[in-house]
Amino acid sequence: MRVVFAGTPEFAAVALDALLRAGFTVPLVLTQPDRPAGRGMKLQASAVKQRAIAAGLSVAQPQGLRLDGKYAADAAAARDALVAADADVMVVAAYGLILPQWALDTPRRGCLNIHASLLPRWRGAAPIHRAIEAGDAETGVTIMQMDAGLDTGAMCVVERLKIGAGDTTATLHDRLAELGGRLIVEALEMAACGGLPQTPQPAEGVSYAHKIEKAESSIDWTRPAAEIERRLRAFDPFPGGVAALAGEAVKVWRAEVVEGRGAPGEVIAPGPVVACGEGALRLTELQRAGGKRGPAVAFLQARPIQVGERFGA
Template sequence: MSLRVIFAGTPEFAAAALADLLKAGFSVPLVLTQPDRPAGRGMKLQASPVKALALQQGIPVAQPRSLRLDGKYPEDAAAARQALLDARADVMVVAAYGLILPQWVLDMPPRGCLNIHASLLPRWRGAAPIHRAIEAGDAETGITIMQMDAGLDTGDMLLIERLKIAADDSTASLHDRLARLGGRMIVEALELAACGGLTRTVQPGEGVCYAHKIEKAEAQIDWAQDAAQIERRLRAFDPFPGGLSQLDGEAIKIWRAEPAEGSGPEGQVLRVDEAGLVVACGQGALRLTELQRAGGKRLSAAAFLQARPIAVGAVFKNA
């Protein structure tokens, strides 16, 4: 049996899954994605990666601002409802869509809505599971294919696969591996669903954490934190929002760092060489290896220091 699949998603993580579904031969009569957003220096409206792929493949796209029939944009929700009905799909696949699905959406496909979630549920529910896993120092993460319900990532688990978090993983690198894993797993889940082979497992009630959305203000580096904690946050916030600190009144972005020997006042530069600059933290020290000036490019420490020398004894401060 070949399932007809409505796909709902927005960023690159979701586009990877849509590409795998199409490659596997699933019929996708409709794609839901977020409305176009302004982006780039010109702030021109830009289609999401999912929309771009759908249009390339000739798949109809709906971009409602809301799916709540009684909400702020009832006309959008009504139009989306008609599009969903017309699609006559067996199942909906959801991956980082960005809109809450009301009950009428969850109930519409005969086989319900399956979510590709980038966490070993229930460890990280919410908007930013990849970032928060790195920030917390988790040794592993993974993908959970979940049967969606009205709660926030509370539905029954269908498939789960683990993935080791490397010591140098950033959100960018881990995202790409999880996206590939999610695409493979949703194909497997739908193939099993087509022959009645999926087993549902209720999520454990213990070990639940909420992965709050990443805020730009979190970029501010608190040098009073220990070196390991700051280093994890830098990796977690790459590519957004990075790490930010003030040096002699100038905002400096810090992208990469590694543990180093040394101690001193918080934020003080202890050593400077081609390998980087060693900065004291609340406990331990970090060698900063990749930095960026406002309006500039990300540079290795050696290249950065050629353009912007930093003396021993200088102090990085919170903004």
């Protein structure tokens, strides 16, 4: 099968690697334009572009795909490249651009999406983060036949994955990426034999994983300790949890739920242990502004925290 691939971050690059190892022909790769990154804000290629270039694949980086939009010229060039690729199917994984109908219709067998959730739960941009934040016991990967809706297409292959008590978005991401790469290969092999099932998504259980905003990093100590702990894991590696301590912004990366009572944000025991709206948290991994994240004990050597001090939002 001839497979056009569309994706941008590491999650997608893992799937591209899997397709190449399985021997699929990839005549074209679509990925986001290079973006400024790092301290020097130099243009940096996406993880998918880096893999594609290393494999000698043709790469297109349109800024938009709407033929009547701001980047109509880019869209027209991408359409021509996609037609020339003569693809059986397009595989999409965290691409970052909405595919218009012309793109969905161009490959002979349409487009398959690798989505990191058990659809219809957590449609949208941040399914891994939101599953951890919500306290879900499991998640998984759905290979979906794409349609014009937001993650509304028929489900082709689904596999579940347990969310561990200590999982962060970073650790869960890596397991889901590997699972996605394996499942898309299985799905394409089934499609090549004419046996890829398609099951409509149920109308019940729909939820949306809205994009993670940096403003969400502010810790609300009036919330239950268990909820805050989940958010810290959900927001690792981005954007982390942020709290104010005597006018200094402190990043809180990890914490343990413990018993304790006090005013929300108050340090009620060494550790430091901080009271929440319900229960308390022992902060175990912290970071000062301009410093490196590390164990709380290292933080406390440089900046002791006294019982009675107060963390703010």
